[in-house]
Amino acid sequence: MTTAQEELLPGTRRALLHRIAVAQAEGRAPSLVAAVVRGGRTVWTGARTSVEGQAPDENVQYRIGSITKTFTAVLVLRLRDEGALALSDPLERHLPGTGAGGATVAQLLSHSAGLAAETPGPWWERTPGSLRPDLADVLGERPLVHPAGRRLHYSNTGYALLGALVEKLRGAPWEEVLRREVLEPLGLRRTTVHAEAPHAGGWAVHPWADVMLPEPLEDLGLMAPAGQLWSTAADLARFAAFLSGGDERVLSDESLREMRTPAAPAEAADVTSGYAYCLGLEVRHQHGRSLVGHTGSLPGFLACLTAGVADDVSAVVLANCTSGPAPFTVAADLVRIVAEAEPRIPAPWQPLRETPDPAVLELVGQWYWGTAAFALRLRADGLVSLGPLSGNGRRSRFRPQGDGTWVGLEGYYAGEVLRPVRRPEGAVSHLDLGSFVFTRQPYDKEAPVPGGVDPEGWRGIG
Incomplete structure (x- = not known):
């Protein structure tokens, strides 16, 4: 157990232990280890095992399966940030001759490239990678099963291509670059x-008998970027802290926010279940929370890393069985337990550190889009926010941008330009936001409201 664990209340720690104990017992897992991160630090670890006195600690390795994809995605985003590639680039530009070169880098990252x-051939997770020595062996004669960009179709082979892309552009093996x-x-x-x-062995537990069978541990070869890695609860807790807050030595917070943004076309079933895929990360909705991370499995192992960014709580769950406890459900419950028992205490309000530009301060306050009331606020971080005064709506x-205009960062207005328009004498007439006119009064006659304003003005029903 970590010393930082004492930061959680005793009742919270017991609830966390109870949850993983139920998961290990009902899921019939040989062992299960978990960790919780809050405020960028590991605040709790726990483990359960079927062998008395030999519970793993947070430094015992488990295979993490497809959580490996998130590590590969970080490498690709680093290449993008350095200017070595663009997410809109077709794979063929950097890695020719694969037969899937029309797919873009972003589509490969988001499982929307249409790949199988x-x-x-034989199940790649239980056979040696030497059976697939070339990308042609990974992709086969029919690498594409859907048109690129049309739908979310999870593809392990797509991440093999991304690993090969990293190797090509870095001139070094994927594992060395990682x-x-x-x-x-x-x-x-x-x-x-x-x-x-120390590492756990991978086991298959018989579905109808309390007996086990060891699973093979294969080197996945070219498929390694899709699922090869081994890790620990402690290391994945550090990685979760990075995914939530960034580390400029590896990837900026802005790029990580981009990774956490859904990027693949959603299927109807995914919308219903609250699932979306981003750039190497999954978004799931559970207990009214948006949770970002990745699950993983290989024969003998189950894994999940997930973060409730709004709650500043992340959880890691690792088990050494082919099937059994549902790692995402357990991890989501660990996030919920901490978030509900010990809600995040917001940082103290802080004013701007510098004197605001009077031209910016002039813009804040109430504005109307038609008859809908909005508020424009200047934030302590130097950004402005626009949103409805009450109820739901675009915000x-x-x-x-340094030229008197502003660019939207999320939602409907992401990428759209907010431009204050001034009258000849210098006073602000209105705000132009992607052709929408925001005025100080509803349908202000002095502003160029599209379609004009009835000259007789407001009136009653009579």
């Missing part, structure tokens, strides 16, 4: 391509 889910650019800067010393003691933060 699995490799042809270690140098992500693992070492973040201090993830127990996250490795191959198992390093966004805006970043200054």
Whole structure:
């Protein structure tokens, strides 16, 4: 257990332990280890095991399966931030001759490239990667099963291509680039391509009998960027803190926000279940919360890392069984337990550190889009926010562009330009937001309201 664990109340710690104990017992897992992160620090770890006195701690390795994809996505975003590629680039521009070169980098990251889910031939997770020595062996004769960009179709082979892309642009093996650019800067010393003691063994538990069978532990070869890694609860807790807050040595907070933004076309079933895929991350909705992270599985192992960004609580769950406890459900429950028992205490309000530009301060206050009332506020971080005074509606933060205009950062107005329009004498006439006119009074006659304003003005029903 970590010393920081004492930061949680005893009742919270017991509720967390109870949840993983139920998961291990009812899921019939040989062992299960979990961690909770709050405020960028690990505040709780716990474990359960079927072998008395041999419970794993947070430094025992488990295979993490598809959580590996998030690490690969970080490498690709680093290349983008350096200008080595654009997310809109077709794969063919950087990695020619794959047969899937028309798909863009963003589509590969978001599982919308139309690629097949699995490799042809024998089940790649239980067979050695040497059976697939070339990308042609990974993709097969029919790599595409859907038109690119049309739908979310989870593809392990797509991340094999992204790993090959990293190798091509870096001129070094994927695992070497990962270690140098992500693992070492973040201090993830127990996250490795191959198992390093102490590590858990992978087991299959018989569905109708309390007996077990060892699962093979294969080197996945070219499929490694999709699911090869081993890690620990402690390392994944550090990685969760990075995914929530960023680390400029690896990836900026702005790029991580982009990674957390849904990027794949949603299927009707996904909308109903509250699931979306981003750039190497999944978004799921549980207990009224938006949770961002990734699940993972390989024969013998189950894993989940998920973060409630709004609550500033993340959870990691690792188990060494092929099926059993549902790792996302358990992790989501751990987030809920902490968030509800010990709600996040907001940081103290802070004013702007610098004197605001009078031209900006002149813009704040109430505005009307037609008859709908909105408020424009200047924030302590130098951004402005626009949103309805009451109820639901379009809202966004805006970043200054240095020329008197502002660009939207999220929602309907993401990428749209907010432009204050002044009268000849210098006073603000209205705000132009993507052709929408916001005025100080509803349908102000002095502003260029599209369609004009009835000259007789407001009236009653008679």
